[in-house]
Amino acid sequence: MEELVKPLQELVDKFRTLEGVGKKSAMRMAFSILDMPDADAFAFAQAILDAKTNIGRCSVCQNISSDEVCPICSSSTRDHSVICVVEDYQAVLAIEKVKEYSGVYHVLHGTISPMKGIGPDQLKIKELLERINSENVQEVIIATNPTVSGEATAMYLSRLLKPCGVKVTRIANGLPVGADLEYADSVTLYRAIMGRHDI
């Protein structure tokens, strides 16, 4: 009887398919399910179904949304002439948290990564070009992560978008607030120096 009871083993296997969940965590979570009242477990299963059924993508910015057009794209108080291009929904949440950006977004759903077999066609770049051509867009801020694939995507986009006659900008690199120069990596420090400004 070394193996788990079959329905439990199946539940553990399902938890293991989630990102960042190992064997021990999956087991602990499966036991949490067993220990919770039936109603809570059923509500959990329902929440999974609801999320999959009710969440789609905004037809404008491609962000995940439960509406045809997301609240940001349908808002009249946002500046629709500035589009911030990000990799994923989490990036939108992070920027929204700052409460300073009033433009709209465009979610690529990934970055160009030949290693993973992801080329420009797999990203929502076509939709971005359509928006630039049809809407009155003044500026595109490229806010992909400052990683190898994020930078490559930024480079690709800037070359693609500049001929469209829009201003293309990239978020700044530099030292995070509260950091110590002693511990900063040299690429970051180099970019912080190159990106210096008058005070």
Added chain:
Amino acid sequence: MEELVKPLQELVDKFRTLEGVGKKSAMRMAFSILDMPDADAFAFAQAILDAKTNIGRCSVCQNISSDEVCPICSSSTRDHSVICVVEDYQAVLAIEKVKEYSGVYHVLHGTISPMKGIGPDQLKIKELLERINSENVQEVIIATNPTVSGEATAMYLSRLLKPCGVKVTRIANGLPVGADLEYADSVTLYRAIMGRHDI
């Protein structure tokens, strides 16, 4: 738009109810669900329902089981005169992994813990007494964890069971194999010395 899309927020909240899952992990797992194909997500939900519906408790040893009597209790090759009393299902799995124990189990489903409001009545102690009185039990091995509540439970059980005329034993404390005396805590070391045996 700082809040999450509602069905997503609800899914994140559900993941947070699982033991050991924090805000960031819950979010990451919810996104895994969104990213997986519909069929996989539906199978996930179904696995939760199946686990809750099909897993009950063995009527003899109280271990979780998908049958009325679990494979261990219904096995004719196990020694039914020796009962190993453990806190939970995970302990059964751990002992089974050793492949040396041939007796049967009794799962208490917790330990006596006045801090958490768990007294002997909330544990499967009544069922253990019934087994000792009705079956031909020779020895009860108390294998609750060597923690404060595990020790308290072991002490309680030994006082309760000794008058029943069965041999009551407790698993040994001592240094784990491969350990270093230098780093052993003094209680463990004390018990290792007190529990010394001839070689």
